[in-house]
Amino acid sequence: MIRAEIAERGPMRLDRYIALCNAHYYATRDPFGRAGDFVTAPEITQAFGELLGAWCVSVWEGMGRPDPVLLAEAGPGRGTLMADALRLADRVAPGFAAAARVHLIETSPVLRAAQQARLGGRVAAWHDDIATLPEGPLLLVANEFLDALPVRQILHDGRERAVGCEGERLVWTTLPAPGEPPGERGEAACAWVAALAARIARGGGAALIIDYGHEGGATDTLQAVRGHAPADPLAAPGETDLTAHVDFAAVAAVSRAAGAAVHGPVPQGAFLRALGLPERTAVLCRAARPDTARQLQAAARRLMDADAMGLVFKALALAAPGLPAPPGFVP
Numbered sequence: 250m251i252r253a254e255i256a257e258r259g260p261m262r263l264d265r266y267i268a269l270c271n272a273h274y275y276a277t278r279d280p281f282g283r284a285g286d287f288v289t290a291p292e293i294t295q296a297f298g299e300l301l302g303a304w305c306v307s308v309w310e311g312m313g314r315p316d317p318v319l320l321a322e323a324g325p326g327r328g329t330l331m332a333d334a335l336r337l338a339d340r341v342a343p344g345f346a347a348a349a350r351v352h353l354i355e356t357s358p359v360l361r362a363a364q365q366a367r368l369g370g371r372v373a374a375w376h377d378d379i380a381t382l383p384e385g386p387l388l389l390v391a392n393e394f395l396d397a398l399p400v401r402q403i404l405h406d407g408r409e410r411a412v413g414c415e416g417e418r419l420v421w422t423t424l425p426a427p428g429e430p431p432g433e434r435g436e437a438a439c440a441w442v443a444a445l446a447a448r449i450a451r452g453g454g455a456a457l458i459i460d461y462g463h464e465g466g467a468t469d470t471l472q473a474v475r476g477h478a479p480a481d482p483l484a485a486p487g488e489t490d491l492t493a494h495v496d497f498a499a500v501a502a503v504s505r506a507a508g509a510a511v512h513g514p515v516p517q518g519a520f521l522r523a524l525g526l527p528e529r530t531a532v533l534c535r536a537a538r539p540d541t542a543r544q545l546q547a548a549a550r551r552l553m554d555a556d557a558m559g560l561v562f563k564a565l566a567l568a569a570p571g572l573p574a575p576p577g578f579v580p
Contacts, residue, residue, distance in 0.1 A: 251486045252414060260411040260422045263471075264399035264437065266486070271397055273487035275357040281326050286490050287474050289393050290459070290558070291330035294548035296533060298333025300524040301457065304576050305334065305388045306342040308455045311573045315386040315453070316348035323354040323379070324394035328364035334390075335371060352382055379445055387454035389445065395500070396460050396492040398437040402469060405431045412483065419483040433467050435496045443503040446567050450508030455568040455575060459517060461561045462495030470494035497563055504567050512566040512578035518559025520577040521552055 251269050255261050280286045290297045309318055322331050331351065338346040350373045355361050361375055376382060379389075402410040409426035412419055445456055463470070473482040475489045482491055497514040504511050513520075530549040534542035553559045566575045574580070 252417070252419065255412060255414040255419070260413040260424055262401065262424060263410045263412065264401045264434075266412045267399040267471075267491050267493075268437075270486050270489070270491050271399075272356075274490060275360065275397075277359065277487075279327065279359055279363060280490055286476060288477075289326060290552055290562075291326065291333065291392065293551060294530070294545060295333045296526055296529045296545070296549065297521075297552065298330040299337040300521065300526060300529060301330060301390055301392075302334025302337035303341070304457060304524060305390070306338060306345045307576050308388060308568075308572070309345050309348070311575070312386060312453060312455075312569075314344065314348070316344075317350045317385065318345075318348050318454070319352055319382060319385055319387045319389075320349040321352040321354060321379075321382060321387060321389040323389065323391040324397070325353045325355055325364055326360065328353075328367035330390065330392060331364075331371075332367050335368075349388075350383075352376060354379060354382075379441070379448060382448070384452055387449060387452060387456070389454070389456040390459075391456065392459045394460070395435075395438040395441070395458065395495045396462070397490075398435070398441065400438075400471065400493040401434040401436060402471070403429045403431050403434065405468075407431075419486065421483070431468060433470060433493065433496070435493070435499060438495060439499050439503045442500045442567075443507045446504035446507035446509035449567055449569050453569045455566060455572060457575070458495075458500070458565045458567070459520075459562060460495045461558075462497050462514075462563055464514065465496055465498035467494060467496065494561075495563075497565055501565060508570070509567040510570050510572065512568065512574055514563040514565040515578060516555075516560050517562035517564055518553035518555060520564040523577045523579075526553060 325331055351371050352374050354376045356377050403426050408423035411422050411424045413422035470493045473480040473489045473491050480489050501511045526549050530545050533545050551557045566578055
C-alpha cells in the first residue's frame with residue numbers, strides 16, 4: 250500500500266511514512282518480548298510497574314484523594330505495567346485501588362486483546378486517543394509511547410526528508426521545505442502532549458512520561474528495529490518498528506504553554522533510584538531463587554545504569570498547577 254501510494258503520487262514526507270508504517274505494524278502483531286522485536290521496561294522487571302503504581306498513589310494523595318480518579322495509560326503494550334501497578338495498589342493502597350477507573354489508550358486490536366486477557370474487568374474502557382477520556386481528575390502514564398509518533402526532518406540544505414520509489418525499492422529523497430530551519434520536528438508528539446497538558450490544567454491530575462530522548466538540537470534520530478536488531482527503515486514498510494528520540498525540551502515547552510506545571514526531565518536512572526528501585530529489587534531477590542535473583546539484579550542495572558537505559562531514557566511529569574512536586578522530581 251505504501252509503495253503503491255508513492256509510485257502513484259510521488260515522494261512521501263517522512264512523518265506520513267512513519268505514521269502509515271506504525272499503524273500497520275502495531276495493528277497486526279504483539280511486538281514485545283523475546284519472540285517480538287523489542288523489550289520495554291515493564292517486561293524487564295515487575296518492579297518498574299510497581300514503582301510507577303506507587304508514584305500514582307503518592308500523587309493521588311497529593312491531589313486530595315479524589316474518588317473516582319481516572320488511571321490511564323497511553324500505549325499499554327500487553328498490560329504488564331498496569332497489572333503490576335494495580336497489584337501494588339491492591340496490596341498497599343486499597344483506597345486508591347477502589348477509586349481508580351482504568352482507561353487504556355490503545356488502537357491495536359491485537360494488543361487490546363492481550364490487555365483484556367491480563368487485566369480483565371479492571372479496564373473501564375479503551376480509547377483511540379486522549380480526546381475521548383471522561384472528564385475528571387486524571388493520572389496518566391506513557392512509557393515508550395511518544396517515540397513511536399511521526400517526526401519530520403528538515404535537512405541542512407533547506408529541504409525535507411522524504412521517501413521515494415525506484416522500481417520496487419524505496420529510497421530516501423527530499424521535498425522542498427521553504428523557510429524552515431534544519432532539525433528534527435516532533436510535531437505529532439508535541440500536539441499530543443499539549444492536549445494532555447491542557448486536559449490536566451483544566452481537570453486536575455498529573456501525567457508521567459518516560460521515553461528515550463534528548464533536550465533539543467537533534468537532527469536525525471530515526472531508527473528501525475526488527476528481531477531485537479537494527480534494521481533498514483525502508484526495507485520492510487509496516488513490518489519493522491520505527492521510532493525517533495523524543496525532544497523533551499519541546500514537549501516541556503508546549504506543556505507549559507498549555508497551562509500545566511512541568512517537572513523534569515530527569516534521567517531514568519536517577520528517577521528510578523529516587524523511587525526505590527534498588528530497595529524493591531532487594532526485597533524481590535530475598536524471596537526468589539538464586540538464578541531469578543540474578544536476573545532481577547541485572548534488570549535493575551539495565552534500567553538504571555548510565556551505559557544502558559539510565560541516561561538515554563528520561564522521565565518528565567506534568568501536573569495541575571499547585572500540586573506538590575511528584576516523587577522522583579523533588580529538588
